[in-house]
Amino acid sequence: MTRTYSERIFGLDLMRAVAILSVVLGHALWIYPDAQGGIVPLLKIMAVSGVELFFVLSGFLIGRILYKIITSETFHSNQLKYFLVRRWFRTLPNYYLILLINILVVLSLGRTLPESLFSYFFFLQNFGSGMGLFFTESWSLPIEEFAYIIGPFLLYLSVLVPFKAPRSMRFLYVTLLIIAFFMGAKLLYHFNTGATTPNEWNTQLKAVVLYRIDSIYIGVLAAYVSMTHSAFWKQYKGVLVISGMVLFCGMLLCIAFFQLGYETHPFVWNVLYLPFGSICMALTLPFLSQWKHSHGWWCKSVTRISIISYSMYLLHYSIILQLMRNLVSIDSLGEGAKALYVVTYLGITIGLSYLLYRFYEKPMMDLRDRPDITQYFRR
Structure with missing residues (x-):
C-alpha cells in the first residue's frame, strides 16, 4: 500500500533527501571542471557519501521487512517472492526507461554505445x-538489485536448514555472513590488486558489486x-x-591530518573507509x-x-547534465552565468523528476498492489 504523507517517517525522508541532494550537488562539479580548493573537497565527499547513505537506508528498510517475513509464524516462500x-x-521500470533514454541520448550526440551495453539490461x-x-x-x-536477491535467498535456505536456532538468530547469522563475505572480498582485492589512485579506487x-553489498547489509x-533491541534503540538514539x-567527521579529519592517501595507505581506502562510513551512517x-513528524514548509519540501x-x-x-553541457558550453561562461547554470540544472532536475515520478514511477509502483498481481503470491 502507498503511504500517505502522515504515515511517512520524516527522519528517514530527511536522510533520503540529504542523500540525493548530496549526489546532485556533488555532480555539479562537472560544471566547474577546473575548480580547486574551497568547497570542492566537500562536494566530492558529498557525492560519494550520498550514495552510501542510500545503501544504508535501503538496507535498513528492506531488513525490517525481511525480518518480519522470516520470523512470522505464517511464513511462506511466497512472501519472499x-x-x-x-x-x-x-x-526496474524507471531503470529500464532511463537506460533506453540514455541510449537515445548517446546516439543523438553522435557517440558510440559501449560494447558491454547488453550487460546493462x-x-x-x-x-x-x-x-x-x-x-x-x-x-x-546492480549493487542494490543483487542485495535484494542474495539476502532473501540465503534467508530462505536458513529456514530450510535443520538446526536449533530461532529464526531471529538465523536472520542475524545470514546478515553477518553476507557482511563478512564482502568484507573478505575487499581484503582479497587489496592484497591481490589494490587501488593506488583515486580513479582506480572509484x-x-x-563501484563494483563484488565489493559493496556489505554496505547495504x-x-x-x-x-x-x-x-x-527496541529499548536500546530508543534509549540511546541521541x-x-x-x-x-x-566518528564520520573524525575519520575525514584523520585522513586529512595524517595525509592518508590512496598511494601511501591503500588499506585504509580499500578495506576500512567504506564499511566504517556505513557504520557511522547506520548509527x-x-x-x-x-x-x-515535523512541521513547516521546509519539512514538506524535504518529503517531496x-x-x-x-x-x-x-x-x-x-x-540532464550531459545534455545541458552539450547544448550550452560552459567554457566561456563567467562565474555569475555558471551560478545560474547550476540553478537551472537543479530546477530542471527537480521538475523533470517530479513529472517522471507522477506519471510513470508511481503508476508502475501502484501495479504491485493490484489483486491480479497479489493473487499469485497467496498461499
Missing part, C-alpha cells in the same frame, strides 16, 4: 570490475537491532546519532527512524524531494 516483486516494481555492467562512462550513475543499481572498488544489521556524526538510524529521489538520481547526470 512478493517482496522481490514489490522491489522490482519499484526499481541484466545489471552486470559492474559485477566484477569497473564499468565505462555510459550511464555512469547506474553503478549503484571505478574498480567503490550494515543497514540490514541496524534493522535487526531495531527489531530485537548518543548514537552524535557518535555517528562525530544515525535510531534517531532518524524515530523522528516521525525524498519521494522523487529515485527519479532524480537516474535523471540528473547522464541525461
Whole structure:
C-alpha cells in the first residue's frame, strides 16, 4: 500500500533527501571542471557519501521487512517472492526507461554505445570490475538489485536448514555472513590488486558489486537491532546519532591530518573507509527512524524531494547534465552565468523528476498492489 504523507517517517525522508541532494550537488562539479580548493573537497565527499547513505537506508528498510517475513509464524516462500516483486516494481521500470533514454541520448550526440551495453539490461555492467562512462550513475543499481536477491535467498535456505536456532538468530547469522563475505572480498582485492589512485579506487572498488553489498547489509544489521533491541534503540538514539556524526567527521579529519592517501595507505581506502562510513551512517538510524513528524514548509519540501529521489538520481547526470553541457558550453561562461547554470540544472532536475515520478514511477509502483498481481503470491 502507498503511504500517505502522515504515515511517512520524516527522519528517514530527511536522510533520503540529504542523500540525493548530496549526489546532485556533488555532480555539479562537472560544471566547474577546473575548480580547486574551497568547497570542492566537500562536494566530492558529498557525492560519494550520498550514495552510501542510500545503501544504508535501503538496507535498513528492506531488513525490517525481511525480518518480519522470516520470523512470522505464517511464513511462506511466497512472501519472499512478493517482496522481490514489490522491489522490482519499484526499481526496474524507471531503470529500464532511463537506460533506453540514455541510449537515445548517446546516439543523438553522435557517440558510440559501449560494447558491454547488453550487460546493462541484466545489471552486470559492474559485477566484477569497473564499468565505462555510459550511464555512469547506474553503478549503484546492480549493487542494490543483487542485495535484494542474495539476502532473501540465503534467508530462505536458513529456514530450510535443520538446526536449533530461532529464526531471529538465523536472520542475524545470514546478515553477518553476507557482511563478512564482502568484507573478505575487499581484503582479497587489496592484497591481490589494490587501488593506488583515486580513479582506480572509484571505478574498480567503490563501484563494483563484488565489493559493496556489505554496505547495504550494515543497514540490514541496524534493522535487526531495531527489531530485537527496541529499548536500546530508543534509549540511546541521541548518543548514537552524535557518535555517528562525530566518528564520520573524525575519520575525514584523520585522513586529512595524517595525509592518508590512496598511494601511501591503500588499506585504509580499500578495506576500512567504506564499511566504517556505513557504520557511522547506520548509527544515525535510531534517531532518524524515530523522528516521525515535523512541521513547516521546509519539512514538506524535504518529503517531496525524498519521494522523487529515485527519479532524480537516474535523471540528473547522464541525461540532464550531459545534455545541458552539450547544448550550452560552459567554457566561456563567467562565474555569475555558471551560478545560474547550476540553478537551472537543479530546477530542471527537480521538475523533470517530479513529472517522471507522477506519471510513470508511481503508476508502475501502484501495479504491485493490484489483486491480479497479489493473487499469485497467496498461499
